[in-house]
Amino acid sequence: MSDQNQPDQLVSVPQLLARNARLHGDKAAYREKEFGIWQSWTWAETAQEVEALALGLLDLGVQTGDHIAIIGRNRPALYWSMVAVQSVGAVPVPLYQDAVVEEMTYVLENCGARFAIAGDQEQVDKIIEAQQTVHGIAHVIYYDTRGMRKYDHSEITSFADIQNAGRANAPRLSKELNARRDVLGYDDTCVMLYTSGTTGRPKGVVLSNRNVIETSKNSSEFDHLSAGEETLAYLPMAWVGDFIFSIGQAYWSAFCVNCPESAETMTSDLREIGPTYFFAPPAIFEGHLTQVMIRMEDANRFKRWMFSYFMERAKTVGPKLLDGETVGFGDKLLYGLGKYLVYGPLKNRLGMSRVRVGYTAGEAIGPELFDFYRSLGINLKQLYGQTEATVFITQQPDGEVRSDTVGVPSPGVELKIAESGEVFYRSPGTFVEYYGNPESTASTKDAEGWVATGDAGFIEETSGHLRIIDRIKDVSKMADGSLFAPKYIENKLKFYPNILEAVVFGAGQDRCMAFINIDLTAVGNWAERNNIAYSSYQELSQHPQVLDTVQSHINAVNESVAQDEMLAACQIHRFLVLHKELDADDGEMTRTRKVRRAVIAEKFDDLIDALYDGSGEIYTETEVTYEDGRKGHIKATLDIRDAIVVAKAKAAA
């Protein structure tokens, strides 16, 4: 691409490590809870560990440009592995630890891995199984020695043995290691990460040192990250976010990365560490909130009253305080009291007492959920990104946080919205290429470096924030030419706990219609509390009071959609509650629980017709597949109801 290294510039992660060891040598770089105690390593110790491993890799015969797969849960040793691999001029390829053998085989084959570093026996077993078809792997290194004693060690070595060999051979190999480390350039490959592959096979995204370091620098400055931050590394190492948070930004800012004891102890480890910089997908925040709510239900009346009173106050005052707006003295005083009585203890319980910067991304977050955390005084923000952008495309600056936008372009990122509504970006983080796949690279990134996100969105004129509407392939036009973005509406509906799934129809039509799936847990719970008897999902789904509730949710969504000039036409006119849960076994959803619009439209065409022809109810028979593979039919008469649609003119006013 452009010119190579300038003097005095840090152009690789190993160089950042050397700098940190020099400047922050005594400061903790990694912690991991093991045997019930937080063990820690300083930057100086980290540099020694990485050095020993890198020498060991040289001793093993790793060549410049080799691909080395790294698989396992978040552990300091595996992070060191990434940097050690980079130090010898090879390319780390982190893999998803829960990948099944076939997926692993594909990736190992695709990247032509010559070595693999595995966290434990489970991963070693998968690699060995994959080796039946993949023949390029010369040697496997494992970290946790448990259960490994019986293995044939001719092509397998423990992490500790590799490090020992490295230390023993240091006099012979140091020169070579220094030479390889010194030639690393800004445009050399830093890491290769595989996209999860919702469409087709996973693709290996090649990110250069420039991508990673520029992005880390920009984003660290954006949020004023310092060497004093603490993070918890618990998201998959193969995910670009973890690579940027736990390696890119951590090495750039020299902050400490904490690894949980095990996946199950994450919540209590979070509380013990109290991170200052925290990232989680909406599902994690939702899980925490549910736990809090369940515990509150069990609390005594006074505590329940106190909780609801102060949370109500917090909703209006908390976000304002976070955004730096002025608040009345009385409100401030009450908020202060609430902080002492409710918010503080609650944040401590959640392990978020010290969170200074928190991010959520990946999918849309419900406004209620988002506001709950914000009102506690937790600076939770949204960002929008993808692997190809080295995470950051847009993010929300402090003080400009809203649940329905994803923020302004990150530093160094240029945005443009194409005719079709698709969002394009260009940035220093823009990926180099898809490994060994020039066609895909060319179809995603044009000659000028603009990358298609596959998402439709627009930039709000008032605030300059980007708003994502939907995947571009799902967006279409209605009969009168107005924009139809089903997922946007469906997400709004799904934020209600009673609604599990929603499918909105309206492409090429004059009005929008919806199928609703109730959430059996939430609605069942409500029915129990209100002494409503039901014998089946089907019966509960058609209960008049359930329909009333759903109707009120839809009316509320219509009202909020009507405020939106571009999407006002997507209001739902009529709806029905489905008599069966949409299920992957029946082909109505993907295995990752995404609705298959076309399949549903075809299967339930009688219901859609009924929605559009104005009937009040419809009798239907549906084929279902039971868990053992048998097929059966369920019959039902479904009520169809009209929702209140807010006039467009009013929205414009």
Place this chain on the structure above:
Amino acid sequence: MTADATPYVTEDGRQIGGVMMDLRDITLRFGGVEAIKSISFDIREGEIRAIIGPNGAGKSSMLNVISGFYKPQEGEVHFRGKKRPPMRPYQVARQGVARTFQNIALFEGMSVLDNIMTGRMGHIKSNMLAQAIWAGKAQREENENREAVERIIDFLEIQAIRKTPVGRLPYGLKKRVELARALAAEPDLLLLDEPMAGMNVEEKEDMSRFILDVNDEFGTTIALIEHDMGVVMDLSDRVVVMDYGRKIGDGTPDEVRNNQEVIDAYLGVAHD
């Protein structure tokens, strides 16, 4: 009883040594009922030995004889080549024999960690006074014991419930905690009484893996009672089959599987 006790290496590379425990003509009576009728078998160093049989066959009684809970009226127990005099259970435990129970026997109100710590009883040497003021040696000892316990917690992957009171745990996990407590004693011989009773398939798989790992990593000899034939045949090196207090089979899983008397006992034939 196997006449030949020369050490060998199993297919999966484990060392099986000489005879560790030799039970000779054991007879156990409760009043007029003969629970065990002149049974002999041995357990070799490093092996996984299963005792199977229909309900009421005397399996648990046999385990209780080994652990010293029951004193057989006739017969001898030889441990490591020496005849074992009549002993109380705690004395047997000190010799390096630990066990789990068919009905879980944990302290429900205590945390998982504390329960497992009780397994370290035999490793605490300092006196009560020193422990009460928690000084010098007592403190050092507690740290050492805690570390040993933490290694077991790590091994059995129960970090997440370390501080949870046992009473709040589901059944499968309680079983695992009980195994942890037995392991905390660092036994040479581990007796497991129906370690997988009442578990679902996944829990059974987990438990099987832990049993194999314990045997493999620590070299612990294991004697277990189990009903699930699939599990027994997969796990054990040798199997003793009991029926109505008698031994009706003894050998490798394959030998036992093809033994007519065993088949009859399990499928049921008329008894005289």
